[in-house]
Amino acid sequence: MVEATQNQVSDPNGIKTKTEVKNLNFYYGSVHALKNINLKVAENHVTALIGPSGCGKTTLLRCFNRMHDLYPGNRYEGSILLDSGRDRLDILGRRVDAIEVRMRIGMVFQKPNPFPKSIYENVAYGLRVRGMSRRSAIDEKVEKALQGAALWEEVKDRLNDLAFNLSGGQQQRLCIARALATEPELMLFDEPTSALDPIATASIEELMSDLKKQVTVLIVTHNMQQAARFSDFTAFMYLGEMLEFNSTTAMFAGPVKKQTKDYLSGLIG
Amino acid sequence: MSGKENRKMRGIIARNKLADGIFAIVGLLSMLVGLVVLLALLVQLGIDGLQRLSWEFFFSFPSRKPAEAGILSAWVGTALVMLVTALAAIPLGVASGVYLEEYARKNWIADLIEVNVTNLAGVPSIVYGLLALGLFVYKLNLGESVLTAGLTLALLILPVVIVTTREAVRAIPSSIREAAYAVGASKWQVVWDHVLPYSTGSIITGVIIGLARAIGETAPIITIGALTFIAFLPDSPFKSEFPYISFSWLQAPFTVMPIQMFNWVSRPEPAFQLNAAAAGIVLTVMTLAMNGIAIYLRYRFRRGIKW
Numbered sequence: 001m002v003e004a005t006q007n008q009v010s011d012p013n014g015i016k017t018k019t020e021v022k023n024l025n026f027y028y029g030s031v032h033a034l035k036n037i038n039l040k041v042a043e044n045h046v047t048a049l050i051g052p053s054g055c056g057k058t059t060l061l062r063c064f065n066r067m068h069d070l071y072p073g074n075r076y077e078g079s080i081l082l083d084s085g086r087d088r089l090d091i092l093g094r095r096v097d098a099i100e101v102r103m104r105i106g107m108v109f110q111k112p113n114p115f116p117k118s119i120y121e122n123v124a125y126g127l128r129v130r131g132m133s134r135r136s137a138i139d140e141k142v143e144k145a146l147q148g149a150a151l152w153e154e155v156k157d158r159l160n161d162l163a164f165n166l167s168g169g170q171q172q173r174l175c176i177a178r179a180l181a182t183e184p185e186l187m188l189f190d191e192p193t194s195a196l197d198p199i200a201t202a203s204i205e206e207l208m209s210d211l212k213k214q215v216t217v218l219i220v221t222h223n224m225q226q227a228a229r230f231s232d233f234t235a236f237m238y239l240g241e242m243l244e245f246n247s248t249t250a251m252f253a254g255p256v257k258k259q260t261k262d263y264l265s266g267l268i269g
Numbered sequence: 270m271s272g273k274e275n276r277k278m279r280g281i282i283a284r285n286k287l288a289d290g291i292f293a294i295v296g297l298l299s300m301l302v303g304l305v306v307l308l309a310l311l312v313q314l315g316i317d318g319l320q321r322l323s324w325e326f327f328f329s330f331p332s333r334k335p336a337e338a339g340i341l342s343a344w345v346g347t348a349l350v351m352l353v354t355a356l357a358a359i360p361l362g363v364a365s366g367v368y369l370e371e372y373a374r375k376n377w378i379a380d381l382i383e384v385n386v387t388n389l390a391g392v393p394s395i396v397y398g399l400l401a402l403g404l405f406v407y408k409l410n411l412g413e414s415v416l417t418a419g420l421t422l423a424l425l426i427l428p429v430v431i432v433t434t435r436e437a438v439r440a441i442p443s444s445i446r447e448a449a450y451a452v453g454a455s456k457w458q459v460v461w462d463h464v465l466p467y468s469t470g471s472i473i474t475g476v477i478i479g480l481a482r483a484i485g486e487t488a489p490i491i492t493i494g495a496l497t498f499i500a501f502l503p504d505s506p507f508k509s510e511f512p513y514i515s516f517s518w519l520q521a522p523f524t525v526m527p528i529q530m531f532n533w534v535s536r537p538e539p540a541f542q543l544n545a546a547a548a549g550i551v552l553t554v555m556t557l558a559m560n561g562i563a564i565y566l567r568y569r570f571r572r573g574i575k576w
Contacts, residue, residue, distance in 0.1 A: 065451060072375060103453035113444040116467060125462070126452035175448070182452060 017083060018043035018216040019064070019186055024078035024092075026056075026063060033059050035240045037078075041186070041233075046208060046217040048231035048248065050224050052268055055237040057220045058110075061188050064091065064218065065105045066098035084185060103130065106179030106215075107188040111195045112171035114163035114178075119155050122163045122174055126182035145181035148214065149173045150207050169200025173207065180215070187211065189219040193226070205230055224264060228252050236260045314553070318546030326547060331498055331529065335540030340548050342499040343529035346415070347484060347555075349503060349518060350525055353419020354426065354483055359476055362427050363465075366434025366472075371460055390428035397425045398492025406493055413494035415503060416519040421489050426479035433475025437468035470570025477563035481556045487527040498532070499524045526552045 019041040026034035034056050041047045049057040059068075068074040080091040082104065091101050114122050123142045132138055142159075146152040151173040155166070163174055172192060179187060189208070193201040209230045211217055221227050227234050227248065234251045236244040236259075244251065244260045255261045262268045329339025369386075373379050401421035405411045411420070441464055449459045503521030506514055526548060533545035 067447060067451070070447070070450060099453050099455055102451055107451040109444060109447065109451075111444060113442075113448045115445065115448065115463060125449070125454075128462075129452055129454045129458055178448075178452065 015045065016043040017041065019083065019091075019218075020081045021060075021063075022079045022081065024060075024063065024076070024080065026059060026068070026077070027075040028059075029073040033240055034063070037242050039235055039242060039245060041216060041218050043083075043216050044212050044214075045232040046212050046219060046230055047233045047235065048227035049218070049220045049235050049237060050222075050227050050263070051237035052263060053222070054239075056240040057237050058190055059240075060237070061190055061218065061220045064186065064188050065102050065107050066091065067107070069098045082185065103182065104184060105186045105188060106182065106184035108172070108175050108179055108190065108192050110191045112168055112175050114166075114171050114174050116162065116164060118160045119163050119166070119174060120159040123177045123181050126178060130182065141181050142177075145177040146174075148180045148211070149177035150203065150210075151177055167200070169196050169203055172196060172200070172204060176204075176207065176211075180211075184215060186216045186218065189217065191220055191222055194222060201226075236263065238263075311553070314546050314549050317543050318548075318550040321543045321547035322550065326544075327551075330501070331532075335538060335544055338533075338541075338544055340526065340529055340551065342502060343524050343526045343548065344551070345502055346495075346499070346523035347525045349415050349506075350418045350422065350490075350523065351480055351484060353416060353519070354422040355476065355480060357420055357423035358426050358430050358479065361423070362430025362476070363434050363472060365427075366431045367438060367460060367464065369431070370435045370438040371456065371464060386428050386431050390432060393488075394425055394486050395488040395492060397421055398489030400424070401489060401493050412520060413496075413522060414520045415523045417493050418490055418495060418523065418525070421493055422483040422486060425486065425489060426476075426483050429479040429482070430472075430476055433478075434468070434472050437471035437475070438464055440471065441467050470567045473570070474563045474567045477559050477566070481559040481563075484556060484559070485527055485552060487531055490525055490528055491531075495524055495528050496522050526555070 017040045021037050021039040021041075024034055024037040025032065037060060039047075039060075049060060051057050062068055063076060064080060068076070076092045078092065082089045082091055082101075084104075089101075089104075090096060091105075115125065117125075120142055123145050124138050127138050127141055132141075143152060143156075146155065151170060154170060155161075155174075163171060166174060172195075176192075193204050196204065205226065208217065208219070212232075219227075219231065231248045234246065234248045235242055236251070236255070236257070238259050243257045244255065246256075251260070252264065255264055259268065325337075326339045327344070328341050329337060330341050331343075332338040369379065369382065373382075398421065401417060401424065405417040405420055406413060411417045445463060445467070446459055449463050454462065499522065503518035503523060504515060506516070506518050530545045530548045530552065533541040533548065536542075
């Protein structure tokens with residue numbers, strides 16, 4: 001059933017699959033939160049995960065960088081393959097270090113969570129973790145990341161200011177820059193605009209469309225219009241299952257499943 | 270609503286408000302009882318003691334003549350003992366607190382340890398004194414020294430340091446930890462780069478409050494055999510020739526402020542009571558100053574950190 005919907009997107013234009021989720025099950029203790037998920041994330045495209053609250057979309061997203069490892073009692077089954085072009089790494093593999101996974105996959109959270117440090121140190125932190133210490137090299141990467149997050153012009157004269165002095169939208173773009181600085185292969189966004197006002201949301205959305213040129217994007221959003229505006233593919237999740245997956249235009253034009261239809265028309269949510 | 274019902278409701282409101290008024294008065298009186306007694310104690314201490322406070326009082330050894338006696342050996346002893354206490358309690362307590370909060374598995378053993386650490390904070394201090402007498406003085410042969418006293422008081426405040434460290438670490442939101450883990454930080458990098466720096470203010474506050482408790486402790490120090498009459502100073506920790514520092518002060522016999530006070534209070538001559546009051550003022554000011562430093566440091570370190 002799920003396989004059938006998958007096949008609709010094995011793309012004629014030769015879109016490469018960056019990450020492939022195979023038969024993923026996830027348990028919070030005895031709660032079976034994700035049920036046999038299969039999903040292909042297309043390289044240099046934006047894939048959106050939508051669905052009503054509690055459907056498991058954030059849970060699925062947090063499997064991609066093994067965030068669940070931080071808390072006891074969580075268990076994964078199945079695999080998530082990350083294709084770097086040279087090799088395929090099973091993110092969930094027992095011998096795979098979660099730290100390696102997180103070095104290759106960046107994440108932006110629901111609420112902006114900058115460190116209580118300077119703007120510069122926030123962006124530089126990922127580089128420092130990787131043992132970089134040469135000031136000029138870090139300077140260069142910090143500037144590039146801030147430009148990538150469309151924040152450079154606003155902060156270039158006050159890089160040593162505390163990050164908390166920025167506005168909410170700027171803080172979220174700073175978090176995007178922090179993730180971009182280490183040049184991840186895949187970027188995860190967990191409802192990145194849900195804590196922001198409409199103007200800040202618009203600037204982040206604009207940024208997302210640019211981002212896919214440099215990185216593959218997987219985004220969880222509670223707001224389906226947002227998914228429609230800038231994602232290329234959309235997956236609809238419901239009660240821990242992936243009910244439907246398609247290109248965004250096809251999904252919004254003609255949802256196949258009844259639940260998808262109901263969700264998109266606002267009957268459930 | 271009819272006029273009758275309205276009047277009834279107003280009656281109920283008036284009765285409810287009466288309880289408000291009564292409690293406000295009872296509460297105010299309760300507070301005054303505590304405050305007035307404390308204030309009276311302090312004023313009495315001031316009246317008795319201020320006349321004895323002078324430079325000579327700070328820089329004289331105890332003496333059989335009340336007018337010549339001073340607290341030099343007592344405050345130097347207190348300072349050295351506090352130094353040992355801080356050096357022992359801070360690393361042990363902070364490391365334990367961080368381990369329990371960030372590293373240890375959360376299971377029944379962790380719960381058991383948590384309950385025990387909290388209980389240890391409530392163990393009477395003289396019990397620590399007995400333990401220290403057995404362990405440090407007899408088993409480890411550290412003698413009745415500055416080192417023994419410092420380590421004993423360190424044990425005494427260790428639970429306080431552990432508990433405050435855990436609370437400080439727990440107060441850091443998990444979103445900050447997740448942000449650091451998400452860029453690929455290891456557990457140690459998260460602790461060293463984020464958890465410790467952001468909780469330093471609260472940890473220091475806890476340590477100082479612990480030290481402020483230790484500075485006034487008398488019972489355990491008497492138990493391990495502090496002397497009450499010391500007319501010499503421990504060897505100086507700093508030397509003019511190589512290697513410039515010395516550790517022989519650790520083995521020196523010593524006295525501390527509260528013991529000096531206790532000694533003077535137990536003398537029959539009334540003049541010694543004045544000395545005790547003066548020493549009491551000094552000890553109170555030392556404690557208040559430590560609390561003041563704690564408040565200042567908390568303010569300093571929390572600037573720019575808000576969750």
